[in-house]
Amino acid sequence: MHKIAVIAGDGIGNEVMPEGLRVLEAAARRFDLALGYETFDWANCDYYLKHGQMMPDDWFERLQGFDAIYFGAVGWPDKVPDHISLWGSLLQFRRRFDEYVNLRPVRLLPGVPCPLSGRRPGDIDFLVVRENSEGEYSSVGGHMYEGTEREVVVQEAVFSRYGVDRILKYAFDLARSRPKRHLTSATKSNGISISMPFWDKRLEAVAAGFPDVAWDKYHIDILAAHFVLNPQRFDVVVASNLFGDILSDLGPACTGTIGLAPSANLNPERRYPSLFEPVHGSAPDIYGRNIANPIAMIWSGAMMLDFLGDGAPNYRAAHDAIVAAIESALEGGERLTPDLGGTGSTTDLGKAIAAALENAG
Numbered sequence: 001m002h003k004i005a006v007i008a009g010d011g012i013g014n015e016v017m018p019e020g021l022r023v024l025e026a027a028a029r030r031f032d033l034a035l036g037y038e039t040f041d042w043a044n045c046d047y048y049l050k051h052g053q054m055m056p057d058d059w060f061e062r063l064q065g066f067d068a069i070y071f072g073a074v075g076w077p078d079k080v081p082d083h084i085s086l087w088g089s090l091l092q093f094r095r096r097f098d099e100y101v102n103l104r105p106v107r108l109l110p111g112v113p114c115p116l117s118g119r120r121p122g123d124i125d126f127l128v129v130r131e132n133s134e135g136e137y138s139s140v141g142g143h144m145y146e147g148t149e150r151e152v153v154v155q156e157a158v159f160s161r162y163g164v165d166r167i168l169k170y171a172f173d174l175a176r177s178r179p180k181r182h183l184t185s186a187t188k189s190n191g192i193s194i195s196m197p198f199w200d201k202r203l204e205a206v207a208a209g210f211p212d213v214a215w216d217k218y219h220i221d222i223l224a225a226h227f228v229l230n231p232q233r234f235d236v237v238v239a240s241n242l243f244g245d246i247l248s249d250l251g252p253a254c255t256g257t258i259g260l261a262p263s264a265n266l267n268p269e270r271r272y273p274s275l276f277e278p279v280h281g282s283a284p285d286i287y288g289r290n291i292a293n294p295i296a297m298i299w300s301g302a303m304m305l306d307f308l309g310d311g312a313p314n315y316r317a318a319h320d321a322i323v324a325a326i327e328s329a330l331e332g333g334e335r336l337t338p339d340l341g342g343t344g345s346t347t348d349l350g351k352a353i354a355a356a357l358e359n360a361g
């Protein structure tokens with residue numbers, strides 16, 4: 001039995017989560033998967049308003065025995081400042097559970113209008129591998145002379161050799177497992193003169209161990225431009241925490257909508273639970289209308305099954321079947337949410353995907 005902690009969080013996290021669970025249940029029936037769930041109603045901003053913190057003190061002990069965390073989204077800036085809600089929940093999970101890989105697929109799916117002209121499914125199909133535990137996301141720094149004209153704020157970025165090498169190795173291994181065997185690294189060594197030359201140096205050192213993988217690197221500014229102009233160029237794209245964050249919204253935007261984009265926050269060694277969540281946030285602007293696209297949540301569930309199965313054929317098959325059901329619902333085109341140009345609801349699209357999964361079986 002795989003134990004899954006379910007945390008919906010804030011806003012549309014609560015609307016897309018039921019659709020994610022609906023599809024996981026359909027997959028469990030069809031592929032005979034043993035999944036057990038426990039739902040937690042903390043790690044959201046209403047909990048913070050009641051308790052003065054995002055999570056109970058013993059959150060780590062309560063979650064660490066799970067095999068995975070299935071997570072919606074956190075953040076409601078009108079209730080709680082974002083840095084407090086996020087550093088009090090999601091960023092703690094990523095760090096304390098050492099989920100140092102944030103794997104974010106970018107794929108143009110059939111039936112989705114592409115904002116880039118002339119692109120067809122198959123033209124855009126790559127993986128962003130985002131460093132998820134250090135880098136620009138740090139709490140090292142200080143605030144001096146607060147409120148005076150001489151106010152100064154310093155925030156450090158942290159790049160350890162251990163942290164950089166392990167994400168680069170993960171990305172090279174992944175590239176090696178794919179037909180194109182190609183890796184692109186994001187840098188900015190022209191302007192960020194200490195950490196990024198170090199990142200590039202470690203890239204060369206790690207690359208030496210992967211002579212069968214072709215690699216290149218681009219400064220983040222032109223890399224962003226290539227995402228738009230030449231997305232077919234990419235296979236595996238590895239980036240620091242902040243650069244990877246930006247690229248993993250830009251990539252999905254190039255494939256139609258960020259409502260599709262899944263992610264896996266992985267502790268590859270399986271010492272701690274890994275966390276599976278949409279790339280998007282709580283979307284306060286559309287919450288409460290049942291129009292959020294549930295595909296990112298559902299696809300993240302497929303990634304979770306693949307990871308939990310660790311090579312088991314029925315789990316791999318369940319992943320593939322969920323992705324196929326997403327594609328068939330998109331091609332069917334009837335129940336699509338507004339971000340996909342349709343008039344369907346979150347529930348309609350979730351049900352259509354669950355039905356496609358069941359009917360294919």
Ligand code: NAD
Nearest residue numbers: 073074075076077082259279280281282283286292293339
């Ligand atoms: P957001 O991703 O919530 O929304 C950005 C835009 O995309 C909005 O217009 C929204 O309506 C749209 N959108 C997002 N998901 C969608 C979906 N599934 N279907 C259709 N449209 C969708 O980003 P934001 O507005 O910058 O952030 C809102 C809150 O979420 C903030 O508190 C932010 O910190 C938080 N956030 C959390 C996560 C996370 O939990 N992983 C990720 C990003 C942002």
Ligand code: IPM
Nearest residue numbers: 074075086090091245279281
């Ligand atoms: C994401 C989000 C988070 C991040 C925020 C909410 C802290 O944007 O998962 O991409 O920057 O990592």
Ligand code: MN
Nearest residue numbers: 245246249279
């Ligand atoms: Mn982001």
